[in-house]
Amino acid sequence: MEILLAKDMGFCWGVRRAIDIMGRAAEEKGEIISVGPIVHNPQVVQQLQDKGIWTDTRPLDSSRPVAITAHGVGPDVLREVEETGAEIIDGTCPIVTRSQRWARKMADSGFTVLVFGDPEHREVKGVLGWAGRSGIAIEDGQPLPEKLPSKVAVISQTTQSPQRFSAFVARLMHERIGEIGELRLINTLCDVTSSQQAAARELAAEVPLMIVVGGKASANTRHLLEVCQEEGAAAYHIETADELQPEWLRDVDRIGVTAGASTPDSAVEAVVERVRKIARN
């Protein structure tokens, strides 16, 4: 069995940065509370908890520092934390911060801000918060709002694929050019995601089977699965090595492995080890 790894995969620098910031804070100050899971990966969340980084116990209070994750939060959550008087440890990824600033800037300039992404995702909720009442999240494939104002700004969830974002903008222009007087397009896509998606696509074109490792709630892991399927490979999304089913490997002599931006190297190594073990048997 030949096991090929994607050229770019796993923890992105934004997540590594947030984990470092929080790890240092926990070492210096004792237990800290993170607003939501630091990454969409239960195994990593457990490892961090062992180091004193706990996820969200409401109501928050001033007894322990409160950490903002790489996904960032909206101004309402920030205010809620500030009101407790707790020290804030900010692990927001700078690329997400940039997106939040653009959302606020565009909203303040009178634009309706369309955020292309999953409305239930924490990053999108945070960015929408900065756009205030001017923000609208639109998921891929969803209809556009019935009526659009004249000034429209479009930004994207950082982890969307460039192809989908550009297709969305093209659809917006095609369907609504008559209503829009001024359109501002801000590219808030993250290079890390694009590079990991390109690497997954390249590998999926070469192998019959792709295993995508990452938390079930991780949006960028799901997108990796989609790009692998688009290349025609059979592709499975697993969170841990034990989810890998031996029958997937039947009659397959080459498999590709990739992993979402919140997947630790140890999870990928465990999957590779299990593939080897199944192949040996």
Ligand code: SF4
């Ligand atoms: S995927 Fe990109 S935007 Fe998201 S945390 Fe990582 S570096 Fe930041």
